[in-house]
Amino acid sequence: xxxxxxxxxxxxxxxxxxxxxxxxxxxxxxxxxxxxxxxxxxxxxxxxxxxxxxxxxxxxxxxxxxxxxxxxxxxxxxxxxxxxxxxxxxxxxxxxxxxxxxxxxxxxxxxx
Amino acid sequence: xxxxxxxxxxxxxxxxxxxxxxxxxxxxxxxxxxxxxxxxxxxxxxxxxxxxxxxxxxxxxxxxxxxxxxxxxxxxxxxxxxxxxxxxxxxxxxxxxxxxxxxxxxxx
Numbered sequence: 001x002x003x004x005x006x007x008x009x010x011x012x013x014x015x016x017x018x019x020x021x022x023x024x025x026x027x028x029x030x031x032x033x034x035x036x037x038x039x040x041x042x043x044x045x046x047x048x049x050x051x052x053x054x055x056x057x058x059x060x061x062x063x064x065x066x067x068x069x070x071x072x073x074x075x076x077x078x079x080x081x082x083x084x085x086x087x088x089x090x091x092x093x094x095x096x097x098x099x100x101x102x103x104x105x106x107x108x109x110x111x112x
Numbered sequence: 113x114x115x116x117x118x119x120x121x122x123x124x125x126x127x128x129x130x131x132x133x134x135x136x137x138x139x140x141x142x143x144x145x146x147x148x149x150x151x152x153x154x155x156x157x158x159x160x161x162x163x164x165x166x167x168x169x170x171x172x173x174x175x176x177x178x179x180x181x182x183x184x185x186x187x188x189x190x191x192x193x194x195x196x197x198x199x200x201x202x203x204x205x206x207x208x209x210x211x212x213x214x215x216x217x218x219x220x
Contacts (some may be wrong), residue, residue, distance in 0.1 A: 006154075036210075043202065044155075044202075044210035045210075046210075090154055090155065092155075098158055100145065100157055101145075101157070103147075103154040103156070103157075103204075104154050104155060105154045105156040106154045
């Protein structure tokens with residue numbers, strides 16, 4: 001069966017510090033991968049999606065970047081965090097021709 | 113924006129009652145999905161309904177879709193305390209958009 005991992009579960013970082021969140025998927029090949037952010041009391045916002053290694057599409061201009069160095073690995077990064085980057089970050093995977101997406105446990109990021 | 117909007121934003125019911133949540137969206141879609149999120153946890157996929165379907169059931173869940181009104185409803189029958197969570201609708205056309213969610217509290 002497929003499994004999606006995200007780490008860390010929680011993270012507190014000072015403003016201006018770098019960020020690296022990692023997501024890995026097991027049990028499937030060539031998945032579509034997604035990064036979402038959920039600000040407090042808000043809905044989910046799609047940040048990035050990837051249909052293959054090295055292929056990243058950005059949905060909103062922001063302080064973040066994403067990379068996909070391996071087929072089942074998706075990394076969310078920032079060089080300098082802002083206070084507004086605080087939120088709950090969710091990684092998700094889906095099959096190329098399926099509309100369903102499956103989410104990881106999430107990372108709660110607090111920028112202080 | 114194609115983003116779904118859930119109604120009500122918060123709902124509190126007694127255990128055993130039915131809970132109904134609604135979702136509206138703005139543009140044409142391929143399908144609509146409902147997700148549950150327990151506090152501070154990842155999302156769990158509940159049910160998907162395609163644009164050519166009008167109603168779908170899964171256990172205690174019933175989802176309806178009215179593409180003419182661009183709306184969907186999620187009904188949870190015989191609610192349980194464990195159903196307490198936030199429920200999101202997500203629409204999928206060219207892209208994937210989530211609503212702001214309905215916070216459901218089921219009181220034992």
